Amino acid sequence: MAHRLDPKRATGWVTHDGKRLPAVPGEPLAVSLIAADRLQLGRSPKLHRPRGPSCLRGGCDGCLARVNGQPGVLTCLAPTRSGDAVETQNVVGSREIDALAAADFLFPRGIDHHRLFAGSRVLSPLLTGLARHVAGLGRLPDAIVGAPSAENASPDALVVGGGAAGIAAANTLADRGLVTWLVDDGVQFGGSLLARGKAAPALKSDVVACAQTTAVGAFVDHETASRKVVCVGSAGTKLLTPRAVVLATGCHDSVPLFPGNDLPGVMSARAALTAFHWGVAVADRLLLVGEGAFAERVNATTALEVVGRVTAAQVERIVGRRRVKGAVVDSNEKQQRLRIDAVMFDGPGAPCFELAVQCGAQVVFDGDGYVPARATDYRIAPDVYAAGSLVRAQASAGDGQAVAERVAVRLKR
Numbered sequence: 001m002a003h004r005l006d007p008k009r010a011t012g013w014v015t016h017d018g019k020r021l022p023a024v025p026g027e028p029l030a031v032s033l034i035a036a037d038r039l040q041l042g043r044s045p046k047l048h049r050p051r052g053p054s055c056l057r058g059g060c061d062g063c064l065a066r067v068n069g070q071p072g073v074l075t076c077l078a079p080t081r082s083g084d085a086v087e088t089q090n091v092v093g094s095r096e097i098d099a100l101a102a103a104d105f106l107f108p109r110g111i112d113h114h115r116l117f118a119g120s121r122v123l124s125p126l127l128t129g130l131a132r133h134v135a136g137l138g139r140l141p142d143a144i145v146g147a148p149s150a151e152n153a154s155p156d157a158l159v160v161g162g163g164a165a166g167i168a169a170a171n172t173l174a175d176r177g178l179v180t181w182l183v184d185d186g187v188q189f190g191g192s193l194l195a196r197g198k199a200a201p202a203l204k205s206d207v208v209a210c211a212q213t214t215a216v217g218a219f220v221d222h223e224t225a226s227r228k229v230v231c232v233g234s235a236g237t238k239l240l241t242p243r244a245v246v247l248a249t250g251c252h253d254s255v256p257l258f259p260g261n262d263l264p265g266v267m268s269a270r271a272a273l274t275a276f277h278w279g280v281a282v283a284d285r286l287l288l289v290g291e292g293a294f295a296e297r298v299n300a301t302t303a304l305e306v307v308g309r310v311t312a313a314q315v316e317r318i319v320g321r322r323r324v325k326g327a328v329v330d331s332n333e334k335q336q337r338l339r340i341d342a343v344m345f346d347g348p349g350a351p352c353f354e355l356a357v358q359c360g361a362q363v364v365f366d367g368d369g370y371v372p373a374r375a376t377d378y379r380i381a382p383d384v385y386a387a388g389s390l391v392r393a394q395a396s397a398g399d400g401q402a403v404a405e406r407v408a409v410r411l412k413r
């Protein structure tokens with residue numbers, strides 16, 4: 001079962017569906033819940049299958065919950081505050097026994113509510129209404145939060161992503177005397193460095209650093225012919241008009257394909273190591289699937305017992321109704337059943353190109369997936385540059401620095 005390595009560190013507490021649990025203020029809320037062995041946090045919107053944290057970086061929505069009366073909170077990106085009240089959303093009953101999970105049984109091939117009984121004048125509106133209710137996500141907030149006003153700022157450069165590449169880029173730009181903002185949606189800066197057991201490099205004091213802040217969208221204001229980036233986070237909403245944008249948004253975890261890959265307890269090796277960074281072991285006995293630097297580190301971490309190591313193609317199925325209990329794998333042409341409580345996977349990540357595309361970048365298939373096309377001057381769109389694993393650059397910090405040098409030359413011309 002998941003547990004905290006040093007329970008004495010838990011000086012705070014949160015409630016989960018009314019039960020009081022120890023927690024460490026400042027760690028991601030999802031990590032507080034995992035530490036209490038709460039791997040299942042909700043249900044999927046349509047078929048109500050059990051869901052739990054899988055990525056711990058805001059990419060999978062398995063950690064969505066209602067927090068202090070606000071629905072749809074990504075608890076992996078929310079810092080724990082002692083006294084936080086976390087509730088399962090989107091269930092009729094409880095997260096363990098959800099009456100709406102019958103949808104998964106009744107519609108084994110999924111629900112296409114656009115065509116469900118579309119030919120019947122009587123049944124169609126009835127069933128469409130029902131499907132909409134079943135497929136809803138969360139309830140309205142307890143209290144209406146007023147629309148925040150956005151603060152405008154026009155830095156020389158905006159760096160999105162506070163991992164190795166983004167921090168190196170921001171520090172280099174600040175060193176060149178450019179007014180530089182760095183935004184990152186994580187609870188703290190560092191990105192994948194944390195999962196690698198490394199500390200995030202210190203930021204130069206003149207970098208305007210905004211952790212817990214998401215760059216939610218980018219657009220061109222045609223009146224002023226300027227690019228705007230909307231950033232929302234702990235310090236409010238910012239409408240930034242940077243002269244140049246450096247995207248270092250990294251990669252999503254690749255998800256292996258086998259039955260049961262969505263059960264709570266199936267998570268990326270990077271996510272498990274991120275939890276470990278916060279002092280939480282996700283499992284006692286785990287199956288490691290795939291290859292990569294994070295899988296190697298999980299394998300070398302003595303607090304995590306790896307009972308099997310296979311490729312995704314060798315996994316017949318993951319066993320368990322509400323969380324991982326075991327796995328059936330092919331081993332030397334025989335089927336073997338393993339007793340495990342987690343599956344950790346690794347493989348080539350999928351570049352987080354959503355913001356890049358909004359900025360006008362083209363994406364190309366590189367054999368492993370889709371990647372923003374980067375020119376030799378590091379640009380992916382006019383005045384928009386990309387660095388690090390977003391463009392599958394090998395040494396992220398060095399790449400971030402090289403990109404920033406180029407941006408500095410361009411801006412100082």
Ligand code: FES
Binds near residue numbers: 053074075
């Ligand atoms: S989005 Fe929070 S765990 Fe994936």
